[in-house]
Amino acid sequence: MNLLKIRNHHFLFHNREDIDIVNKNRPVNLNLATIKFPVTSISSILHRITGVLLFLSIPLCLWALQLSLTPAGFAEVKSVMSGGIVKFISWAILSMLAYHIIAGLRHLMMDAGIGETLEGGRFGAYSVIVLGVVSAALLGVWIW
């Protein structure tokens, strides 16, 4: 059920020719100012975006881990981590990880049948975004 949901609700990005087969004369709204993603789409696309960015951050994390396991490297990682830009990057990676985990836990709950209704889905998506923002704020406090 989740797979179906993921595949269908980003239909706005699909080639319009795919959609037009259904009805060539239907009214078309391409005014971006009036197209609005529902909260469920926003939480889902954020899950995807954070996933892709976390994937790209794997080598950076492995490099930091490798460096941190030697005495000189540990000191180097510590000193690099005190820099503003590196702090920001660390915060961004950890915040994305927190959001991705929270959104993933929601997926597991929905797999167990919790929050599968339309209202439950909206509430879950909204909660995931709120918890994601809260954890990003807490991580910011911890890092700075």
Next chain:
Amino acid sequence: MVTSATSLGRSGLHDWIIQRVTAVVLAAYVIYLTGFLFSADAIEYNVWRSLFGQVWFKIFSLLAIASICFHAWIGMWIVSTDYIKPTGLRMVFQVFVILFCLACLIWGAQILWSV
């Protein structure tokens, strides 16, 4: 099916279950590491080094890195099948992702067992 030739489990159900098992491993690893970081007075080199010196933690860490690789493989496969329409380009992308994941797994094993 040709369309699933580059997916990890080669079936939606198989990918679905791998994605969840790896997610649980990763959540457990992140929770353990967070608990460790906050329970230690200060994270100094000796504390950090001795954490990674234990065999059980090496295994847990390698399981986590393997989980990242398979989780990312499946996740990137799903995303790429949705957004990259030309078959050739999508194949090249997916093969790149798979090699990238396996390279990270090998590198991770080398890092963990050099401690």
